[in-house]
Amino acid sequence: MRKLALPIAAMILLAAGAVRAETPTPEQGEILVQRHCGGCHATGRSGDSAEPAAPPFRELHRRYEPETLAEALAEDILTGHPAMPEFRFQEDEVRSIILYLDSIQTRRKAER
Numbered sequence: 001m002r003k004l005a006l007p008i009a010a011m012i013l014l015a016a017g018a019v020r021a022e023t024p025t026p027e028q029g030e031i032l033v034q035r036h037c038g039g040c041h042a043t044g045r046s047g048d049s050a051e052p053a054a055p056p057f058r059e060l061h062r063r064y065e066p067e068t069l070a071e072a073l074a075e076d077i078l079t080g081h082p083a084m085p086e087f088r089f090q091e092d093e094v095r096s097i098i099l100y101l102d103s104i105q106t107r108r109k110a111e112r
Contacts, residue, residue, distance in 0.1 A: 022092050029100025032093055033057060040084070045104050051083075058104045066101035070094050 033043045042049040042056035049056050060066055073094040076086045089097065 024092050024095035024099055026096065026100040026103045028093070029096035029098070032089070032097055033100060036087055057101055058106050060101060061105045061107045066098050066105065069101070070098055073097055 030043070033041075037043055037057070038050075040049060040051035040054040042054075042058070045058055047056070055063070060069075073087065073089045074091065076088050
């Protein structure tokens with residue numbers, strides 16, 4: 001019986017770690033937007049976008065609330081300009097991106 005308990009306990013711990021790893025976090029969102037969007041957009045709390053026509057992500061609230069981007073991130077982001085590639089993210093990635101975008105918006109707390 002003891003021989004079975006150790007492998008079963010190890011599997012439970014591994015499964016619990018996998019669940020925690022998939023929990024959306026703003027930090028994961030930051031990594032994703034830097035990787036996929038940082039070539040053109042400013043993705044942090046400061047700095048200019050590499051592409052002047054690409055809005056800094058910290059100012060997205062001027063056009064729409066980050067939460068409204070969830071569907072577009074999951075189904076394909078399409079834009080009016082041909083230089084931007086299409087993106088499709090998994091549900092946990094979308095949530096991480098939204099959490100990150102919401103955390104860097106420049107709007108005052110009273111505007112929320």
